[in-house]
Each structure stands twice: as C-alpha cells, then as structure tokens.
Amino acid sequence: MDNSIIEILLVEDNPDDAELTIRALKKNGIANNIVHLRDGAEALDFIFCEGQFSARDRNNRPRLILLDLKMPKVNGLEVLERLKKDPHTSGIPIVVLTSSKEDPDVASCYKLGVNSYIVKPVGFENFTQSIAQLGVYWLLLNHLPENLG
Helix, strand or coil: CCCCCCCEEEECCCHHHHHHHHHHHHHCCCCCCEEEECCHHHHHHHHCCCHHHCCCCCCCCCCEEEECCCCCCCCHHHHHHHHHHCCCCCCCCEEEEECCCCHHHHHHHHHHCCCEEEECCCCHHHHHHHHHHHHHHHHHHCCCCCCCC
16 A cells, blocks of 8 residues: 555444445545544554554554444444544544434434544435535545544
C-alpha cells in the first residue's frame, strides 16, 4: 500500500454496501484515495500501523472514517472507543454508517465521541445521495486542523 494521502477510510464488512459507498463517492468526484477495510480488527491494525500494516506511516491518518457497527472480530463500537481515547487519533472525524436504528447504539456512539450517526438509507438513489452529501460536508465544507490528533 502506498503512502498517498488517505481521504476516506471505509470500514465495512458487507461487500455490497462497500461497493455502493465507493461508487457513490467516486461518482460525485469526492474522494480519490479511499481505503476499504473489512472488519474492526483490520481497521485498528491499519490505523495504529500494526500487523500487516506495520510498515505504514502512522502520521498518514485518514481525513474521514466511515464506520459500520455490526462487524466480525472487533465491532464498530470498540473501534470508535479505541480511536476516540487515543490522542493520536481522537481528532479524526468518524461517521457511523450503519443499518442499526436502535437507540442504545446511537446513544453509545455519541457517548464515545462519534461525529455523526447515519442510518443507511434503503434504495440505491437514496444511498448514493446520502453518501455524496457526507463526502461533500466532511471533505469539502468541514475545516479540519492540520494535526488531527
């Protein structure tokens, strides 16, 4: 994996949802550099440069993380908690993008410091439009500090 700037880190175990998300972002010209990871354990290894990602530059942090909740190995809540507790990663905007509308999930995410909680819309057009709006806001409109951590 090269060390080009990572715009979006997509952590999603459902290959169909991941493909739709990536297509929606690219269709709207929002993200050139998207990294897709398939579970929470892989995401933590990537972000903290461990395991198969040990050679990666830890200072090359994503500008935005799109995080699913219901994943194998390490779930999204555990990933969110670890990232928001670590001073090196706490400033990275994290948007939970999930099918769960359950109040306990929403409340837990906000208690852990999530920046936004989006329930995946049903239907391709609604999904594409939601992803495009996310990308525009978090990558083009939202102003981030130079040093996210």
